Amino acid sequence: MRLSKRGEYGLRAMIILAEPVEKNAMPVVQIKEIAEREKISAKFLEQILLALKNAGMLHSKMGVGGGYYLARSASEITLGQIFRVLDGPIAPINCVSQMSYEPCGCPDEQTCGLRLVMGDVRNAIADILDNTSLADVTKRQNTVRKKLGIK
């Protein structure tokens, strides 16, 4: 049940982009900065952020002092939205996908045991990803930091 590197880097980047908003800091962050902080190839990250931009989740500013920033508030962007842009459907198998259903070719879909269980799995994952916003993530990070007495 792998998350791709593309998905991983994209989610990490979005979480980073959600942080300054909370701190009321200058919200524009550059590719290079994220890449260095997460030790990721800047060129690869560039493609990922571009995809998120084209999906309407990020805005950008070109030229000197430019960079990326969230298109909506961190509480309005869910991990599920980001995931689907970068890694496609959440469902483990197409016949239980809400967003891109396809028959799987089993003899009888209605009574297919695998389908019933994978439907549960899909819902469990979607429940988490669709109900966790970037704001929830940064909030949780801060809670853990405080608990550990970091920063």
Next chain:
Amino acid sequence: MRLSKRGEYGLRAMIILAEPVEKNAMPVVQIKEIAEREKISAKFLEQILLALKNAGMLHSKMGVGGGYYLARSASEITLGQIFRVLDGPIAPINCVSQMSYEPCGCPDEQTCGLRLVMGDVRNAIADILDNTSLADVTKRQNTVRKKLGIK
């Protein structure tokens, strides 16, 4: 969050192998029979069943009248066990894997927001797959069939 064809076919086959036990029928089922019923390549399925056999989940009988049968009772084999043999770890990302942990290289694992959420996802999937046995699946199939008045 894809389930591979290998995993899909293996799970389907195991569910089929769990059915005759319940019906007190002759428990030995041949590759060919499963392949035809599920419209799968018999040669591909062969490799999958062999892997499950080598993992101790299936026994087999060679020669005329031979075939495969469950090594343990259907209630003692979980979907999680089968999944791990065929598709590897359940965790979306290695740093939250129980069975095969590996650091993911993020600056601080303890306070990594992505890791916290993906840990939840891992647990949600594992909760389902590790607590669903083959017997649970066949039971559920029969419940649906009765409800629909099939067979």
Next chain:
DNA sequence: TAAAAGACTACTACTACTATAGACTTTATA
């Protein structure tokens, strides 16, 4: 007008997935 930033496209290396093929072994039974 130069430098800093993103936009866009093409391409490449690698790996994993999905099979296919074939030769071999075991077993029942005619």
Next chain:
DNA sequence: TATAAAGTCTATAGTAGTAGTAGTCTTTTA
């Protein structure tokens, strides 16, 4: 005891997706 039915095992091949590189273009600010 010969034959056919079944699983065993290993090699290989095509394909698609993943992860990343490279290079050129465009926009913006100082």
